[in-house]
Amino acid sequence: xxxxxxxxxxxxxxxxxxxxxxxxxxxxxxxxxxxxxxxxxxxxxxxxxxxxxxxxxxxxxxxxxxxxxxxxxxxxxxxxxxxxxxxxxxxxxxxxxxxxxxxxxxxxxxxxxxxxxxxxxxxxxxxxxxxxxxxxxxxxxxxxxxxxxxxxxxxxxxxxxxxxxxxxxxxxxxxxxxxxxxxxxxxxxxxxxxxxxxxxxxxxxxxxxxxxxxxxxxxxxxxxxxxxxxxxxxxxxxxxxxxxxxxxxxxxxxxxxxxxxxxxxxxxxxxxxxxxxxxxxxxxxxxxxxxxxxxxxxxxxxxxxxxxxxxxxxxxxxxxxxxxxxxxxxxxxxxxxxxxxxxxxxxxxxxxxxxxxxxxxxxxxxxxxxxxxxxxxxxxxxxxxxxxxxxxxxxxxxxxxxxxxxxxxxxxxxxxxxxxxxxxxxxxxxxxxxxxxxxxxxxxxxxxxxxxxxxxxxxxxxxxxxxxxxxxxxxxxxxxxxxxxxxxxxxxxxxxxxxxxxxxxxxxxxxxxxxxxxxx
Numbered sequence: 110x111x112x113x114x115x116x117x118x119x120x121x122x123x124x125x126x127x128x129x130x131x132x133x134x135x136x137x138x139x140x141x142x143x144x145x146x147x148x149x150x151x152x153x154x155x156x157x158x159x160x161x162x163x164x165x166x167x168x169x170x171x172x173x174x175x176x177x178x179x180x181x182x183x184x185x186x187x188x189x190x191x192x193x194x195x196x197x198x199x200x201x202x203x204x205x206x207x208x209x210x211x212x213x214x215x216x217x218x219x220x221x222x223x224x225x226x227x228x229x230x231x232x233x234x235x236x237x238x239x240x241x242x243x244x245x246x247x248x249x250x251x252x253x254x255x256x257x258x259x260x261x262x263x264x265x266x267x268x269x270x271x272x273x274x275x276x277x278x279x280x281x282x283x284x285x286x287x288x289x290x291x292x293x294x295x296x297x298x299x300x301x302x303x304x305x306x307x308x309x310x311x312x313x314x315x316x317x318x319x320x321x322x323x324x325x326x327x328x329x330x331x332x333x334x335x336x337x338x339x340x341x342x343x344x345x346x347x348x349x350x351x352x353x354x355x356x357x358x359x360x361x362x363x364x365x366x367x368x369x370x371x372x373x374x375x376x377x378x379x380x381x382x383x384x385x386x387x388x389x390x391x392x393x394x395x396x397x398x399x400x401x402x403x404x405x406x407x408x409x410x411x412x413x414x415x416x417x418x419x420x421x422x423x424x425x426x427x428x429x430x431x432x433x434x435x436x437x438x439x440x441x442x443x444x445x446x447x448x449x450x451x452x453x454x455x456x457x458x459x460x461x462x463x464x465x466x467x468x469x470x471x472x473x474x475x476x477x478x479x480x481x482x483x484x485x486x487x488x489x490x491x492x493x494x495x496x497x498x499x500x501x502x503x504x505x506x507x508x509x510x511x512x513x514x515x516x517x518x519x520x521x522x523x524x525x526x527x528x529x530x531x532x533x534x535x536x537x538x539x540x541x542x543x544x545x546x547x548x549x550x551x552x553x554x555x556x557x558x559x560x561x562x563x564x565x566x567x568x569x570x571x572x573x574x575x576x577x578x579x580x581x582x583x584x585x586x587x588x589x590x591x592x593x594x595x596x597x598x599x600x601x602x603x604x605x606x607x608x609x610x611x612x613x614x615x616x617x618x619x620x621x622x623x624x625x626x627x628x629x
Contacts, residue, residue, distance in 0.1 A: 124191020395479020417531020
């Protein structure tokens with residue numbers, strides 16, 4: 110695969126995180142409001158039936174729902190921000206213009222073709238979006254608009270026009286040109302939409318196969334982590350027909366997340382759709398993630414601690430505890446996964462396969478816990494506060510996962526002498542990170558990357574810096590390790606990922622500051 114194309118795909122996957130990051134906490138608020146408003150909760154806690162509490166909960170739920178009603182718009186802005194290399198603010202503005210243009214262009218196509226539906230629009234894949242009757246392409250429409258806006262911004266933000274039109278030059282031209290480029294795309298989409306849907310449906314026969322589909326998905330998801338492409342896979346299943354099509358109360362929902370939003374936040378556990386769909390939906394979202402964050406990661410961490418050399422256990426304990434808590438409390442598993450991915454890639458493959466195999470029982474056990482994230486807080490809200498979640502089955506399966514992963518990793522670490530934390534002769538030092546001395550960390554990072562002149566671009570995702578270099582040979586891995594890095598990965602020539610876990614955004618900001626100072 111071409112290195113530039115691979116980097117673009119990785120950047121695209123990372124850009125999808127911004128809207129997802131908004132959905133997660135808002136979803137928790139909606140989950141609490143929905144759970145506390147259920148009749149069974151009011152029976153247990155009568156004060157919840159008080160008019161003031163009911164108004165408060167319904168108001169919070171209504172305010173939160175505006176986010177879910179505009180998911181495509183969030184994706185348009187998030188993708189434009191993430192994909193644009195220059196003038197990100199202009200790109201975000203242009204993405205909104207492009208999205209509106211896309212909606213009306215598809216409407217025009219349907220109108221001219223005499224295909225505007227009447228009555229139940231969902232039966233033919235149409236709907237009202239921001240007051241426009243158009244094709245319901247959901248988040249994909251936002252993604253298309255965001256990509257268009259980002260490309261137009263990077264190419265034309267310095268456009269020079271003849272003097273008579275100079276007012277429209279430069280940044281002002283971006284939104285106008287976004288309209289021009291989006292119109293033909295919007296007119297074309299209805300022609301190819303059926304073909305696209307057919308392709309996604311074909312993919313769904315594998316990814317959504319009863320029981321084993323969730324296992325296949327989870328294995329692929331883990332295997333794509335080193336390349337930063339797991340977000341692309343996740344979004345494909347969440348927002349396209351690859352994640353299935355669901356008929357709920359006469360309305361068609363495409364993809365896992367729209368269906369779950371309807372059932373979890375509106376219909377509730379006593380609706381027939383809960384029993385019919387939730388075990389499937391959650392096995393691709395939070396319940397499978399909870400198996401990893403709450404059971405597999407702690408098991409691997411304990412195995413690493415027990416296999417650490419006695420003299421190093423004090424250091425190993427602090428580091429391992431940090432990455433385990435990052436998963437349990439923050440839903441970020443990459444710091445732990447990267448701690449053995451680079452030194453034992455075959456073990457990582459075994460880990461991915463085991464994750465898939467031990468996800469399969471979720472649907473069989475009717476587990477219906479969770480939303481997007483897999484933290485202990487999500488387990489409490491979406492598992493314990495809702496009825497019919499079968500949360501006890503999740504715990505039992507989680508214990509099985511814990512035992513399997515603990516003994517597999519303990520055996521592998523000892524048998525193959527894998528240099529996991531605490532077994533290295535040259536231990537890294539995370540003191541600077543733990544003390545939040547990010548300026549000193551940044552100085553080491555810049556030095557380890559070969560100096561400011563060798564750094565072309567620095568970005569970050571959830572757990573790692575992503576850096577484009579002028580000359581990869583100038584890298585000094587020892588200095589990066591001294592900065593507290595949990596690992597480094599070079600997915601393509603002159604492009605490097607440096608893992609800092611939950612500290613990464615603060616490190617990125619400090620690196621930007623350090624490089625800016627050197628320019629003065």
